[in-house]
Amino acid sequence: MNISLERRYQDRLEEFSARHVFLVDLAMVLALMGCTALGGTLTMPGAEPPDHDKTVTALLGVACLVLLKHRTHPRTAVVVTGTCTVAAVGLGYLVTPLLLAPVMAALYWLAALTDRRSTRLHGLAALLAVTLAAVFSGTMNHVSMLLRTIGPIFWLMLPLAAGKMTQLRRAYLRSVQARAEHAERTREEEARLRVTEERVRIARELHDVVAHHMALANAQAGTAAHLTLTNPEESRKILTDLTGTTSSALRELKATLGLLRDDDAPGSFGLDPSPGLSRLPELVSACESAGLDVTVTTEGEPQPLSPGVDLTAYRIVQEALTNVTKHATAEAAHVLLAYTGSRLLITVTNDGPSEPAVARGRGFGVMGMRERALSIGGELCAGPRPQGGFEVTTALPLQPSLELAEGTTA
DSSP states (O other): HHHHHHHHHHHHHHHHHHOOOHHHHHHHHHHHHHHHHHHHOOOOOOOOOSSSSHHHHHHHHHHHGGGTTTOOHHHHHHHHHHHHHHHHHHHHHOOTTTTHHHHHHHHHHHHHHHHHHHHHHHHHHHHHHHHHHHTGGGGGSSSSEEEHHHHHHHHHHHHHHHHHHHHHHHHHHHHHHHHHHHHHHHHHHHHHHHHHHHHHHHHHHHHHHHHHHHHHHHHHHHHHHHTTOOHHHHHHHHHHHHHHHHHHHHHHHHHGGGSSSSSTTTTOOOOOOOOOOEEEHHHHHHHTTTOOEEEEEESSSSOOOOOHHHHHHHHHHHHHHHHHHHHOOOSEEEEEEETTTTEEEEEEEEEEEEOHHTTOSSHHHHEEEEHHHHHTEEEEEEEEOSSSSSEEEEEEEOOOOHHTTTTTTO
16 A cells, blocks of 8 residues: 555655756755855854855855756756856865755766766766865865875766666666557557457358358259159159258357357357368268269278368368369269378369369469468469369368367367
């Protein structure tokens, strides 16, 4: 409580000082005038005070008044106050902290406001001048030379050290504030980056869901329309599958868009788990209802996949088969899943000719597949096969690193 109260009063004092600079400086000058007036009356025991009251009063008054410009002319303030103090000591006035008060204040502001070179040059010059004046002053003849030297040096070194400490403290506070501002900017930039990454991820999910199911629905509807007159039973079966395709599309859209909703909001619902390779049979069945015969082959011992890799593998296979449905005239496609060491190799091929845009890898589907693979530390290649058709090959790690996996799971 005491520390917080102290800090509160200190903050208020600093705020008042910054708002009323002239009033603060004037109060300081008046206080210094009182100190010098009192210092001019002090003498050694049994000694008579010098009879130069008006002269010394004028000198010390100038020394105090010049401090009103200490903020803009700290070097000039040191020169003037030092000269006036040396003159007062030369007139026979006793060297005391009260008499040295103006030059001590000037030295403090010199150290606090100027660079190290100026502090050394002007500070040491003032210290040397006052010390020599004290050494040769007739009022201190009965005092040893050591005391006459140490006294002024000690009192004038104090404000120099205090001013330098103040300067270092201000520099430290500025650096702390700069680091805090930099950290705040960094946090804001990181937050914006995460928002952008999340938008890209959701956009990729929406593309995969919409493109795949719309392509299948279009193919199923076209096949059903073609078979309506010649094979009504088969047409009815395809239309039933079409209902399942659209229902699946709606479920996945709801799950994807549900990520944007507040789970605590009224009416929020539980989301289905993200799709994975376990749903390949459903995908194959949907493609077959659209007229594409898909075979799936697994090589090696199946290994557990992290949720991010499982989702990425499923989406790549889904997008590759969607591209076959939309862009190729092939009637069959083959999916190969090969578990080798710590990686999963996926190859999706078809034997029919492909559209040039897809063959060159310029479609958004191929781009999205490549981005998905890279996001978890994998690789993906897509292009035409020498013997005809199109091939998509990707190598995915079974367990990606934590940094890559954080932004991948849907």
